[in-house]
Amino acid sequence: MAKPSYKSGFVAIVGRPNVGKSTLMNQVIGQKIAIMSDKPQTTRNKIHGVYTTDHNQIVFLDTPGIHKRQSKLGDFMNKTALNTLKEVEAVLFLADTSEGFGGGDRFIIEQLKDIKTPVILVLNKIDKVEPEALLPMIEQYSKLHPFAEIVPISALNGNNVNTLLQQVEKYLPEGPQYYPADQITDHPEQFVCAELVREKILHMTREEVPHSIAVTIEDMHVQENGVVHISAVIFVERDSQKGIIIGKQGALLKEVGKQARQDIQNLLGSKIFLELWVKVKKDWRNQDRVLRDLGFHRDA
Numbered sequence: 061m062a063k064p065s066y067k068s069g070f071v072a073i074v075g076r077p078n079v080g081k082s083t084l085m086n087q088v089i090g091q092k093i094a095i096m097s098d099k100p101q102t103t104r105n106k107i108h109g110v111y112t113t114d115h116n117q118i119v120f121l122d123t124p125g126i127h128k129r130q131s132k133l134g135d136f137m138n139k140t141a142l143n144t145l146k147e148v149e150a151v152l153f154l155a156d157t158s159e160g161f162g163g164g165d166r167f168i169i170e171q172l173k174d175i176k177t178p179v180i181l182v183l184n185k186i187d188k189v190e191p192e193a194l195l196p197m198i199e200q201y202s203k204l205h206p207f208a209e210i211v212p213i214s215a216l217n218g219n220n221v222n223t224l225l226q227q228v229e230k231y232l233p234e235g236p237q238y239y240p241a242d243q244i245t246d247h248p249e250q251f252v253c254a255e256l257v258r259e260k261i262l263h264m265t266r267e268e269v270p271h272s273i274a275v276t277i278e279d280m281h282v283q284e285n286g287v288v289h290i291s292a293v294i295f296v297e298r299d300s301q302k303g304i305i306i307g308k309q310g311a312l313l314k315e316v317g318k319q320a321r322q323d324i325q326n327l328l329g330s331k332i333f334l335e336l337w338v339k340v341k342k343d344w345r346n347q348d349r350v351l352r353d354l355g356f357h358r359d360a
Contacts, residue, residue, distance in 0.1 A: 068235035075154035076164035084215035
């Protein structure tokens with residue numbers, strides 16, 4: 061009997077901010093590589109997650125949420141998401157069933173009309189709605205775009221995610237295994253570590269602070285005792301935000317470090333020493349040079 065051919069390809073995940081794109085990515089990969097938050101516009105760069113089986117490999121691109129831009133950073137995020145649609149074998153358009161159809165969904169569907177890539181509608185968060193509410197939603201979305209497939213899921217609980225993967229596989233061409241079977245992302249460890257620190261700050265801060273922060277890893281090396289030493293810098297836009305991040309007597313920054321250290325140790329499989337610093341870069345989200353220094357490339 062002939063051996064089944066190997067299939068591989070790239071699949072983009074798009075949708076409004078906060079519909080569960082990063083949650084789906086982490087659920088598929090089985091490990092946290094994209095940060096999650098209840099605040100919109102959490103993802104800023106394309107996150108590549110690699111899902112490998114004996115017969116296929118899918119490289120998922122978790123894009124920034126497409127939204128109404130309010131800064132040069134926002135413009136970068138939108139361009140990153142929309143450009144991704146030209147690079148892939150299929151597009152997963154995530155919609156939040158608990159929020160219902162919105163203007164952001166309509167805007168994204170308009171962008172999808174200009175591409176020839178198969179688009180799979182993924183109705184997420186079905187654990188938050190009654191089953192009878194799904195059919196009207198499916199009919200509403202179907203009138204606006206000829207979706208290749210429609211799959212209701214709960215990314216958080218994993219419901220129907222395997223079914224979604226089976227549907228995605230139908231659109232993969234025969235191809236090579238791009239990454240080793242045990243590799244789950246093409247981003248360097250420093251990038252993921254910085255994102256895990258930023259996730260903890262998103263969880264612990266309110267109002268204007270979350271979108272005013274960026275995190276970079278200044279140093280990462282293994283000490284003689286086997287402990288990984290990581291020095292990370294948290295950038296904010298104003299002095300008042302620096303005080304918020306540090307917290308009373310350093311309490312908030314200490315808690316950020318404690319929680320981030322646990323996730324990073326799980327990622328690296330090693331004990332780590334995490335050193336955090338907070339610095340002010342005035343209005344960094346609107347400065348091209350600073351955006352480039354922080355890894356937000358304008359030509360993405």
